[in-house]
Amino acid sequence: xxxxxxxxxxxxxxxxxxxxxxxxHELLVQECRACRAVQYYPRGVCAACWSADVEYKRxxxxxxxxxxxxxxxxxxxxxxxxxxxVLAWIELDEGVQVMSNIVGVDPATVKIGMPVRVTFDDVKExxxxxxxxxx
Amino acid sequence: xxxxxxxxxxxxxxxxxxxxxxxxxxxxxxxxxxxxxGLTKSDVDGYFTVASNPGxxxxxxxxxxxxxxxxxxxxxxxxxxFVAHVNHAAAAIAEGRCRVALITYGSTxxxxxxxxxxxxxxxxxxxxxxxxxxxxSTVGLYAMVARRHMHEYGTTSxxxxxxxxxxxxxxxxxPLALYRDPIxxxxxxxxxxxxxxxxxxxxxxxxxGGGALVVVHPDLARDLRKAPVRLLGSAEAIxxxxxxxxxxxxxxxxxxxxxxxxxxGVSPRDVQMAMIYDxxxxxxxxxxxxxxxCKKGQGxxxxxxxxxxxxxxxxxxxDGGGLSSNHPGMRGIFLVVEAVKQLRGECGExxxxxxxxALVHGTxxxxxxxxSGATLILGRN
Numbered sequence: 087x088x089x090x091x092x093x094x095x096x097x098x099x100x101x102x103x104x105x106x107x108x109x110x111h112e113l114l115v116q117e118c119r120a121c122r123a124v125q126y127y128p129r130g131v132c133a134a135c136w137s138a139d140v141e142y143k144r145x146x147x148x149x150x151x152x153x154x155x156x157x158x159x160x161x162x163x164x165x166x167x168x169x170x171x172v173l174a175w176i177e178l179d180e181g182v183q184v185m186s187n188i189v190g191v192d193p194a195t196v197k198i199g200m201p202v203r204v205t206f207d208d209v210k211e212x213x214x215x216x217x218x219x220x221x
Numbered sequence: 222x223x224x225x226x227x228x229x230x231x232x233x234x235x236x237x238x239x240x241x242x243x244x245x246x247x248x249x250x251x252x253x254x255x256x257x258x259g260l261t262k263s264d265v266d267g268y269f270t271v272a273s274n275p276g277x278x279x280x281x282x283x284x285x286x287x288x289x290x291x292x293x294x295x296x297x298x299x300x301x302x303f304v305a306h307v308n309h310a311a312a313a314i315a316e317g318r319c320r321v322a323l324i325t326y327g328s329t330x331x332x333x334x335x336x337x338x339x340x341x342x343x344x345x346x347x348x349x350x351x352x353x354x355x356x357x358s359t360v361g362l363y364a365m366v367a368r369r370h371m372h373e374y375g376t377t378s379x380x381x382x383x384x385x386x387x388x389x390x391x392x393x394x395x396p397l398a399l400y401r402d403p404i405x406x407x408x409x410x411x412x413x414x415x416x417x418x419x420x421x422x423x424x425x426x427x428x429x430g431g432g433a434l435v436v437v438h439p440d441l442a443r444d445l446r447k448a449p450v451r452l453l454g455s456a457e458a459i460x461x462x463x464x465x466x467x468x469x470x471x472x473x474x475x476x477x478x479x480x481x482x483x484x485x486g487v488s489p490r491d492v493q494m495a496m497i498y499d500x501x502x503x504x505x506x507x508x509x510x511x512x513x514x515c516k517k518g519q520g521x522x523x524x525x526x527x528x529x530x531x532x533x534x535x536x537x538x539x540d541g542g543g544l545s546s547n548h549p550g551m552r553g554i555f556l557v558v559e560a561v562k563q564l565r566g567e568c569g570e571x572x573x574x575x576x577x578x579a580l581v582h583g584t585x586x587x588x589x590x591x592x593s594g595a596t597l598i599l600g601r602n
Contacts, residue, residue, distance in 0.1 A: 126464070155361050155418075157364075159413065160339050162340065163341055173357060
């Protein structure tokens, strides 16, 4: 594995279940047991009703590109060597948007509405970052 | 309730690259804005600035300026902060908490070599782990909104370029502007692609700079050096990721704009010129739609054909904007400075004829994840 020079997540107790699941190559969303709202990014309360009774659910990991940008110039750490790259908002089948990269496809072929599925970038032992690729 | 506040003095620090410190810039700007108002340091009893020092906000600059304010506000919500400060100053004045509010800004982004738009956008908070890992730059976040706008409404790169072209025309009339040579739509389209669909010339410049505003109680009107400008209406809002269900084509202006118009009792038709935060061309297009100058999705047509240039139906950013004049990181204060000068008739070659009502809208943060919006409606007193 080549050295990963991009930013790494600062994982806290609040987000540990999400990142532990990523390490198992599972993408999680949350659902509120009180009001049934589904949300992303994960947090300690339901964003709709502020109930602390939120549970993790495994996402299908499938969705569509909501919007994206192909970046040609950047000062972002670890990305300068990979230009051009695709930054995107993906709308999961569960209805929530996830920010990530679209990888493993020619950036010129990425389109809004394109079906995508999650893939995991295994950064180091116990840490994988969710990215998306053509479904 | 109608706001009870006047903008009595304004100043824009003239340099685009400076050897002065951010504190010096603010001190010199504060002195000049108070002089513009016909007031002095000892009149200041309210102080507003952004928290450039994490955790302690305005403390160092209040120390440096040797002020003794009764009311302090360090609201920091990105580039719109100083626009929001005017709203907050008006509230404090209406409540009797202060009578002469000083708002200052200073930044040395250019001389300290900050890649404001293309560096990774890290805020040091919990949200970074879900957003900052992906080469997420400010320009990238705005570019995603531009791409979606093109997808939904057929907006073109040529239409976005019209905004940069009109703004450069205005900059050519501003001796202080960083870039003054006219550009064409073709120039914008052939400038380097940064984050598609945004080209280099769709992006604001990076400069040093700063400024100051003096907002006062209406009772002081007769003591001022110049005819003051009246705050007719003001409002602010925040738009964010909404737990993962965001329409990123609707900005905070869709909330703050209508509330400010309602407070002022005027409509977009009554506005002779507008200062619209232009971090990127797409920022202007989305904001004009959300403020009601045109329908959602029709921004591309609206900004074309010279409508937003001097002599057009709604001249915007007559100082040359962030796209051509200056952008030290948080440009909101300059929006207010130029609108006030237009209402006073001090803009010389770039003066909007018979300017009675001006709109200011600041956007802070990024349209592509979360941002603040602050709207002011200003009129001749």
